[in-house]
Amino acid sequence: MNFCSNCGSADLSYQQPAGDTHQRHVCEACQTIHYRNPKVVTGCLPVWEDKVLLCRRAIEPAYGLWNVPSGYLENGESVRAGAKREVQEEALAEVRLDYLITLYDIERINQVYLQYVGHLIEGRFGVGEESLDAQLFTEENVPWDEIAFTSSEFTLRNYFHDRSIPRKLLHQASYPAVRS
């Protein structure tokens, strides 16, 4: 942040406002306090029979690697709606959300991942504009060495681990953990 987005002044300081617990960018001209907060990345692992659907990224970062369909939550959108939208955009597919499987914090880059397990409707999917490819994988066939992000690996490992038990658990961890 170089300029105040309210008044355009370049006279910004970084200080702890009175009564606040954290340092903020404060505009010395108009006194606006500019808060910065983590972003939510919402996603869903689509499941069809004994397989899961992954997308191969056509964009940076992690171009060419496989990922659980996920992306930034948008203003005006619920976490669940965002998860379904990401599956639609990346895999042209419709899911019925089943349960929230992971809450994964990456404090270093101010991200909170919330990923669901969902039922892939009729097993139908395609390849969205942000994807090079989309494929269904059994546990044995998952390209473990080519997974885009630790958040996706965390969701995948927990999904397969829990598949044999009836209870649906939420797993929580912070980067770089991949098992809760």
Added chain:
Amino acid sequence: MNFCSNCGSADLSYQQPAGDTHQRHVCEACQTIHYRNPKVVTGCLPVWEDKVLLCRRAIEPAYGLWNVPSGYLENGESVRAGAKREVQEEALAEVRLDYLITLYDIERINQVYLQYVGHLIEGRFGVGEESLDAQLFTEENVPWDEIAFTSSEFTLRNYFHDRSIPRKLLHQASYPAVRS
């Protein structure tokens, strides 16, 4: 947003960038795309014996009403760490987080509430600077007509409803629902 926070230009447009799915504020001078995303509000309902701890707000909005200790997640912080920090700030108390009980979206104001149930260590608490008061309430004594936010009511109702069953469920809803 009146000025570009990168270059200070007032020449901002609101448009859908190429390859994007949403409209954004875009600076015509430096081409910076200014994304805006929902904020996470993290909190925890502290439990001691058959009672829950609520705080009476000393700040707007909802000044004077009772609330589950909650606040904006900060950069560099995990959702769980933020929940514990909020209890410390508002009730000068320490909790051991038990489970995530609610994910509550308020799309209209771009907020995602994530609230936990936690064990109030040794039943000890005080009154933080953002609180007028803090008190332990049994289910019968909760001031239901003076609860600050529907997110808190959603958490409280689900906590008491589920208390008699062994399974710890995550409840999800969007404003203004108070039951999943």
